[in-house]
Amino acid sequence: MITSVCVNAVSGFLMLVTVCFTLGDIDDILTTPTGYPFMQVFYNATESLPGTNTMTAILVLTLTASTITEVATASRQLWSFARDRGLPFSDFFGYVNPGWNIPLNAVMVSLAVTVLLSLINIGSTTALLAIVTLTIGAMMSSYIITIACVLLKRIRGEPLPPHRWTLGRFGMAINIGALCFLCPVFVFAFFPLTSTVEPDSMNWCAVMYGAILIIAVVYYVLRGRHHYIPPVALVKREM
Structure with a gap:
């Protein structure tokens, strides 16, 4: 775990320096017609629409995978806290399905909350x-x-x-x-x-x-x- 933190810290620093040197005009990035400043950053760095699309797709796929792991992590934390009787409706959140051997109730609640929070951006x-x-x-x-x-x-x-x-x-x-x-x-x-x-x-x-x-x-x-x-x-x- 410590090694992974060190590797990510060095990689993140290098990525930060690269982004800062290829950022371009900040006002143009914030007012980008795409509505997403990170896409404009990719375009300023590559000056290529295919390159920008490829980098954006990689980022979307990575965030999607991260979302799945985050929901899994949140559901396990919700289940463990309910197992310790630290939440309202602990019996519901702490229930483990015998056939699947997973806390399905905690997983579905975590997924529903994540979806609802994502929809807030619309309003x-x-x-x-x-x-x-x-x-x-x-x-x-x-x-x-x-x-x-x-x-x-x-x-x-x-x-x-x-x-x-x-x-x-x-x-x-x-x-x-x-x-x-x-x-x-x-x-x-x-x-x-x-x-x-x-x-x-x-x-x-x-x-x-x-x-x-x-x-x-x-x-x-x-x-x-x-x-x-x-x-x-x-x-x-x-x-």
Whole structure:
């Protein structure tokens, strides 16, 4: 996993440098008649319609494959959380079909939510951008909480859980550096793109993030904490 991250980081940096040098005029890209700036970037780089079509097709196929894996990942996360009794209707989401041996209910719900979110772009681009930005803020917050908990145990001198891979003596420094990077990104993820904010240019993900956080806390206080079983407890019980 670490090797794949390193390879992708180097490849991504090279791709970023290449795109920056072949980008062309940014205003022309944003106002492209195709409606998709990335297509205009491909055309500026290749100056060929067949080349642009080929690169676009490769990107579409790659994103389609990524969507399938993302839906599979989301469904497994939904199922595992329902298995731990951490969601409403946990019995429905945590059901595994005996014949197929897969959580079909979780898969179909994840697929339906993905399709519905994709259709939002037809009615409102602002709403879709808010949802996309919300995923960034939510992902950053999950990283911050996890790394902060590990760092707190390091500061207290408490032993970490049994693990096969370790950062070694550089662990605390890497944890601190990661938090220094993630915290500003988390804050800026909720900023609007312009200083003069209007309903169309407002970054509504802050409202959505706050609403989801309030709903989650209320559900945990009223019901979740009475039914939720941490995965560690399940593992210890099986052992």
